[in-house]
Amino acid sequence: MSLTLLMLLAALPACQQGKKEEAAAPATGAAAPAPEETGEVIATYGGHKLTSGQVMRELERLPPPSRTYLAVPERKRQFIDNMIMNDLLFDEGHQAGYDRDAEIERQVEDLRKRLVVQRVMRQYQTPPTITDEQVKAYYDANPDIYSTTQIHASHILVKDEDTAKQIRDELRAHPEKFADLAKEKSIDTSTAQKGGDLGTFGQGRMVPDFERAAFALKQGEVSDVVKTQYGYHVIMVTERKEGERKPFDQVKEQIRATLRNKALQEQVQTHFDTLKKGADVKLNEDALARVNPPAAPPSPAQTTTSPGGH
Numbered sequence: 001m002s003l004t005l006l007m008l009l010a011a012l013p014a015c016q017q018g019k020k021e022e023a024a025a026p027a028t029g030a031a032a033p034a035p036e037e038t039g040e041v042i043a044t045y046g047g048h049k050l051t052s053g054q055v056m057r058e059l060e061r062l063p064p065p066s067r068t069y070l071a072v073p074e075r076k077r078q079f080i081d082n083m084i085m086n087d088l089l090f091d092e093g094h095q096a097g098y099d100r101d102a103e104i105e106r107q108v109e110d111l112r113k114r115l116v117v118q119r120v121m122r123q124y125q126t127p128p129t130i131t132d133e134q135v136k137a138y139y140d141a142n143p144d145i146y147s148t149t150q151i152h153a154s155h156i157l158v159k160d161e162d163t164a165k166q167i168r169d170e171l172r173a174h175p176e177k178f179a180d181l182a183k184e185k186s187i188d189t190s191t192a193q194k195g196g197d198l199g200t201f202g203q204g205r206m207v208p209d210f211e212r213a214a215f216a217l218k219q220g221e222v223s224d225v226v227k228t229q230y231g232y233h234v235i236m237v238t239e240r241k242e243g244e245r246k247p248f249d250q251v252k253e254q255i256r257a258t259l260r261n262k263a264l265q266e267q268v269q270t271h272f273d274t275l276k277k278g279a280d281v282k283l284n285e286d287a288l289a290r291v292n293p294p295a296a297p298p299s300p301a302q303t304t305t306s307p308g309g310h
Contacts, residue, residue, distance in 0.1 A: 038051060038052075038053040039051045039052030039053040039054075039056070040052045042055060042080060043080060043084060045084055045087070045088065046087070046088060046091060048084075048087050050080070050083060050084065050087075054083075055079075055080065055083070058079075058083065059079075121268075124267060124268050124271055125264070125268075127260050127263075127264055128260060128263045128264065128267065130256045130259045130260050130263070132252075134259060135252050135255045135256050135259065136248065136252075138255050138258075138259060139248050139251065139252070139255055142212065143245060144215045144216055145203065145211065145212055145215050145216075146203065146245065146246045146251040146254075146255070147203070147242075147243045147244060147245045147246055148202065148203075148243025148244050148246065149202070149203075149215065149240065149241065149242050149243040150200055150201065150202045150240075150241045150243065151200065151201065151214060151215060151217075151237050151239065151240050151241070152198075152199065152200045152237070152238050152239035152240075153198050153201075153214050153217075153235055153236065153237045153238065154178060154179070154182065154191070154195060154196035154197045154198060154235070154236050154238065155182075155186075155188070155191070155196050155198060155210075155233045155234065155235045155236075156178070156181055156182045156185060156186045156188075156196050156233065156234045157186050157187050157188040157230060157231050157232070157233050158185060158186070158187060158231060158232050159187060159231050159232070160232065161225060161227070161232050163185070163232070164225040164232035164233070164234055165225055167181055167185060167234050168222065168223070168224065168225055168234045171222045171234060171236065172222050175220065175222055175236065178195065178196065178222075178236050179195025179196065179197075180195075182194075182195045182196030183195060187231065188230075196236075200239070200241075202243075203215075203246075204254075207228050207229070207230075208258050208261070208262065209226060209227065209228050210226055210228050210233060210235070213226045213233075213235060214235050214237060217235065217236070217237040218237065218240070219237055219238065219239060219240045220236070220237070220238070221236070221237060222234065222235070222236045223235040223236070
């Protein structure tokens with residue numbers, strides 16, 4: 001996509017916003033002009049006027065490299081032409097009634113909802129401060145994690161905790177069934193048909209909660225249920241190659257990042273749980289089970305008839 005078209009698209013929301021503001025303004029009274037309407041008039045067209053204030057507002061929204069690119073007079077003129085063309089195209093769409101189209105209204109409302117949710121989420125994304133004392137305590141409490149040790153492990157991933165507990169209990173009684181149960185029950189499509197085999201790996205390859213549980217296992221041991229963002233895991237280590245513990249100074253920032261991310265996830269999850277509790281959320285599992293996603297449309301290859309009619 002050309003930079004010209006990118007700028008054309010980037011300018012569209014602001015231009016349309018300007019139109020909404022104009023439409024909402026009272027027909028009478030000496031209301032002060034909006035900030036973007038101040039400054040010199042750069043262009044007039046079809047009942048519109050484009051001011052230097054409006055142009056500066058759009059330029060300020062661009063990333064620094066684009067601003068530098070537009071310092072060249074000819075490119076700046078093209079940017080202005082794009083803004084004008086956006087308005088003219090919007091007017092054409094308005095005349096056709098597209099601004100009242102139900103599907104466009106739905107998409108606008110979806111975007112509005114996403115932007116509001118993103119704004120709300122910002123206040124819960126502030127990373128907590130992790131002290132040196134917390135980092136050192138974690139290092140001392142987890143001697144098996146930060147080392148050059150490597151393990152060969154397998155896992156079974158399922159969606160719910162109860163199923164995971166049943167699998168864990170069965171495997172602790174019959175660990176030889178691990179591969180068969182993985183093929184039958186694991187939802188990890190990349191490993192299920194390999195009996196859940198993850199191969200041999202060292203530190204930093206897996207998500208923290210999974211890694212912590214896996215490296216704490218002895219050879220042949222089956223883990224308790226481990227929850228991650230992917231679901232519920234049952235892990236078995238089939239081989240360990242013990243290594244040396246890494247010095248604290250070498251891993252302390254890695255530990256700090258791990259603790260910070262974990263605390264942030266817990267902070268967000270706590271708020272989610274509070275919101276749901278306050279809303280008294282009740283889920284009708286039977287009704288949910290009857291809701292099935294529509295089938296995907298056939299691909300062009302499936303709908304095209306071959307020359308032989310077969």
